[in-house]
Amino acid sequence: MTATPRPEIRSQMRRYVEQRLLMKGDGAPLHDDDLLFTSGRLDSLDAVELVMSIETDYGINFADIGFDLTRLDSISAIVALAGQPSAGTA
Amino acid sequence: MSIESQSYGYTATGALVKPSWRLIPQIDRDPNLVAGVQSTSGRLLLWCTVVLLTVLFWRIGVDFSAAALAVACAYVARYRRALILLATVLLLYRSGFLIDRSFLERVAIAEGVADRIHQPLLEAVMLVVVLALFAGVLALQSSARTAIRRPTLSLLLVFLALVALTQATVTAGMPRVLLWSFLMTSQPYLWFLAYGLADAVKSRSPVWQRLSVFHPFWGSSLTPFGKGLAYLERFEAKTPDELAVTQLKGVKLAAWTLVLAIAKICLGELVHGYLQLPLFDDNLLQYLAGHPLPRLVGWASLVSFFVEDLLGMTVFGGVIIATARLAGFRLLRNTWRPLEATTLAEFWNRYYFYYKELLVDHFFYPTFIRCFRGHRRLRMFFATFMAACVGNLLFHFIRDIHFVGEMGLWRAVVGEQSHAFYTFVLATSVGLSQMRRAPKPASRGWLRRRLLPCLWVSTFFCLIHVFDAPLDREHTLWQRAEFLSYLLGVTT
Numbered sequence: 001m002t003a004t005p006r007p008e009i010r011s012q013m014r015r016y017v018e019q020r021l022l023m024k025g026d027g028a029p030l031h032d033d034d035l036l037f038t039s040g041r042l043d044s045l046d047a048v049e050l051v052m053s054i055e056t057d058y059g060i061n062f063a064d065i066g067f068d069l070t071r072l073d074s075i076s077a078i079v080a081l082a083g084q085p086s087a088g089t090a
Numbered sequence: 091m092s093i094e095s096q097s098y099g100y101t102a103t104g105a106l107v108k109p110s111w112r113l114i115p116q117i118d119r120d121p122n123l124v125a126g127v128q129s130t131s132g133r134l135l136l137w138c139t140v141v142l143l144t145v146l147f148w149r150i151g152v153d154f155s156a157a158a159l160a161v162a163c164a165y166v167a168r169y170r171r172a173l174i175l176l177a178t179v180l181l182l183y184r185s186g187f188l189i190d191r192s193f194l195e196r197v198a199i200a201e202g203v204a205d206r207i208h209q210p211l212l213e214a215v216m217l218v219v220v221l222a223l224f225a226g227v228l229a230l231q232s233s234a235r236t237a238i239r240r241p242t243l244s245l246l247l248v249f250l251a252l253v254a255l256t257q258a259t260v261t262a263g264m265p266r267v268l269l270w271s272f273l274m275t276s277q278p279y280l281w282f283l284a285y286g287l288a289d290a291v292k293s294r295s296p297v298w299q300r301l302s303v304f305h306p307f308w309g310s311s312l313t314p315f316g317k318g319l320a321y322l323e324r325f326e327a328k329t330p331d332e333l334a335v336t337q338l339k340g341v342k343l344a345a346w347t348l349v350l351a352i353a354k355i356c357l358g359e360l361v362h363g364y365l366q367l368p369l370f371d372d373n374l375l376q377y378l379a380g381h382p383l384p385r386l387v388g389w390a391s392l393v394s395f396f397v398e399d400l401l402g403m404t405v406f407g408g409v410i411i412a413t414a415r416l417a418g419f420r421l422l423r424n425t426w427r428p429l430e431a432t433t434l435a436e437f438w439n440r441y442y443f444y445y446k447e448l449l450v451d452h453f454f455y456p457t458f459i460r461c462f463r464g465h466r467r468l469r470m471f472f473a474t475f476m477a478a479c480v481g482n483l484l485f486h487f488i489r490d491i492h493f494v495g496e497m498g499l500w501r502a503v504v505g506e507q508s509h510a511f512y513t514f515v516l517a518t519s520v521g522l523s524q525m526r527r528a529p530k531p532a533s534r535g536w537l538r539r540r541l542l543p544c545l546w547v548s549t550f551f552c553l554i555h556v557f558d559a560p561l562d563r564e565h566t567l568w569q570r571a572e573f574l575s576y577l578l579g580v581t582t
């Protein structure tokens with residue numbers, strides 16, 4: 001698998017997060033640096049869904065890198081995590 | 091388990107839902123008030139409001155005195171951390187650093203060394219030892235070379251190993267007293283240390299700042315309200331505007347909590363005073379003594395216990411979060427509309443947010459990222475089970491660790507049977523509820539989509555309270571099951 005370009009990761013993740021927010025009835029504007037979990041907009045169930053999606057799509061093993069919710073807490077943070085060098089090599 | 095949102099009031103189309111009338115006005119959304127609170131006269135007015143609320147709370151027996159300290163902390167900017175440390179130490183000193191002194195005195199008498207030790211001196215020395223140890227562990231955890239990979243697991247194993255050691259015959263006498271003294275001094279701060287260790291790798295703050303929020307002055311139980319410093323920093327007001335909004339949110343929450351506290355008192359007066367309905371605990375005891383009260387009375391006391399418990403939890407958490415907000419930390423509420431929950435997972439989340447967060451952070455996520463990675467549904471269920479059953483049980487075992495000293499390890503563990511059953515049923519139900527959670531089709535209508543699920547969830551939690559309250563080690567699982575059978579009309 002080759003590494004996914006960052007703009008593509010950003011648009012994929014944005015679509016994914018917006019979809020989950022809409023499922024909760026949250027149609028408020030979403031900026032790249034908006035807090036998702038610590039603001040209460042997304043919950044721990046969304047976090048694990050997001051983890052599974054990142055594991056599958058970008059080959060990241062959270063057991064190796066350690067789970068830290070702050071690394072999923074905004075679109076920008078997710079893009080940085082999914083686009084890190086170890087990702088995309090699985 | 092899920093961190094249910096508290097912040098949004100949006101419909102699926104994105105339009106903001108505006109309630110037509112509110113008992114507590116949305117003062118934090120008024121631009122004039124937000125600007126006004128930043129001026130000197132505005133600050134003075136805010137202070138007076140907080141003092142008035144403190145007096146009103148005091149009149150009904152609720153302590154809101156830390157709010158004045160909170161406002162002071164919010165305004166000292168550069169010295170905020172130092173003042174938080176001072177305020178925390180002051181309030182901990184007032185409460186004897188949360189050490190169960192009478193238990194330690196009983197242990198010393200039982201071990202026959204009471205005349206050889208000076209209890210206050212031993213407590214002071216042990217407190218210094220524990221704090222120094224915690225500071226050392228936090229410092230070591232900050233370095234990648236010395237960091238422990240599974241800090242919570244290691245911490246719990248060490249603590250439980252020391253508890254087991256108190257039961258060994260070789261520790262009889264003075265060693266046992268010293269061991270219990272160490273355990274009882276560290277126990278109130280154990281979960282704060284767990285958060286501190288988890289934060290250590292991501293927070294560059296000095297150790298003393300991390301220690302300053304171990305049982306912060308705004309209040310806590312053994313569950314950290316506001317988790318650790320890294321979490322708090324994310325919620326800390328960074329600008330005067332943010333501080334003003336956060337403090338107004340604090341005032342708003344305090345006012346609402348006051349209303350609920352008064353409602354709780356009125357309900358208690360009505361139910362137990364005017365209607366003479368016995369407390370749920372008394373009802374259970376009467377049944378076990380062979381003098382059961384009428385079934386209807388049993389149901390009424392169970393429902394009233396459930397409602398009073400919800401109100402009590404809301405007031406308890408509301409006071410703490412309002413105080414933290416007045417100090418400039420815009421924390422999410424602890425209890426938020428639990429009766430509106432349509433799933434079991436959602437109720438648990440809305441009922442005691444910071445406790446649920448503790449279990450999620452220290453049991454759910456660690457299990458989820460390591461176990462059954464190839465099985466989507468099993469992975470989710472097992473992680474939920476580890477948090478809601480194993481974590482829940484461990485938390486309460488540690489919280490009530492004095493039972494080990496009083497009853498012995500075996501009897502204390504066996505005495506957990508009813509609570510173990512409670513956590514097992516809870517975990518299994520929440521796990522299944524979690525797996526089934528999906529957006530409800532709008533076509534099902536308000537009754538089937540909202541009312542019936544809400545009623546089912548409340549009934550479930552009301553019923554399993556039979557196995558959880560009173561949470562002692564005296565009443566067996568069988569006795570509680572018999573009482574439930576009686577309530578359900580299965581037995582007479």
